[in-house]
Amino acid sequence: MQFTKKITSILCLSTLLLVACDSKKDKTNAETQQTQQDVAEVLPYLNIQEAKADYAVPFCEKKNCIEIDIQTINTQDAWLNQWIANNQSQVIQAQIDSKQNMTLQQAINAFVKKSDAWQAEFPKNKAFELHMQTRMASQRNQYVLLQVSINTLQADVSIKERQYFFVGDRKLKKALSILDVIQPKQQNVLNSWVQDKYQEWLEKQDIDVKKQAPKKLYWGQADWFFDGEGVGLHYRASEIVKDGTQLDIYLSKEQTKNILKADVYQQMF
DSSP: OHHHHHHHHHHHHHHHHHHHHHHHHHHHHHHHHHHHHHHHHSOOOOOOEEEEOSOOOOOOOSSSOOEEEEEEEEOSOHHHHHHHHHHHHHHHHHHTTOOOOOOHHHHHHHHHHHHHHHHHHOTTOOOOEEEEEEEEEEEETTEEEEEEEEEEEETTEEEEEEEEEEEEETTTTEEEOHHHHBOGGGHHHHHHHHHHHHHHHHHTSOHHHHHHSOSSOOOTTSEEEEOSSOEEEEEOTTTSSTTOOOEEEEOOHHHHHHHBOHHHHHHHO
C-alpha cells in the first residue's frame, strides 16, 4: 500500500512538473513571437542620400536644346524609392496635362515630345526646361512627407518653385490621401473648416477669378501635408481656378487631433 502511494505521488509530481514546463514553454514561445513581431514593426533606417535621378534625354544637335535636371533622393527602402520615382513621374506629367501610369523615363520622354512639337511650330520657339528638387520634408514613424519642387519654362511661360506634396505609409506600402487618415464621422467637420478657409481666400481674388471659381472646394484628392503642429491642404496657383493664387489651409494641433484616426495621430504627432 505504501509503495502504491509513493508511485502515485511520484506520478502526480511528474504531471505537475510537465504542466509547469509546458506552461513555461508556452509563455516563452509567446514572448518570442511578441519579440519577433516587435522587431518586424521596426522599419529600416532610410539613410537618405541626395542624387541625380536615373534617366536619359535624347541627343540634341540643335542650338536650343531641352534642359532637364532632376535631383532626387535614394534610401534603404526599395518601396519608398519606387514611390518617389512614381510621384516624380506624376509631377512631370502634370506639366503636360497627362495622367497616365508612366515610369519616370516615360514621363520625361513625353515631356521631350511636347517640347519638340512646340519648337516645330515656329523656328524661334524655345525648348522646354524642367528643374526638379526632391526632399523628404518630414518623417513620423512609418509616415513620410515627400516634397517635390519644380521650376519650368514651357511655351515661353516661366514658373518658379511650384510645390507638390505626397504622404506615404512605409508600413502598409501605400500612398495616403487625406481621406485615408481622417475619421469618417469627422469628414463633415473638416469640410466645414475647409469651406470657411476657401471663402476667405475667394474674397481676396480678382473679380474674374471669383466668377470662374467653383462655389465649393473639393479637397478629397488635394495635396496634403503634416508638420509639427498638424495637417493641412495645399493648392498651387491656378489649380483651383485659372489665375487664382496659391491656397494653403493649416489645421491646429487640436483640430488635427479631433479629425485624425487615433492610431494615425499617435504615430504622426
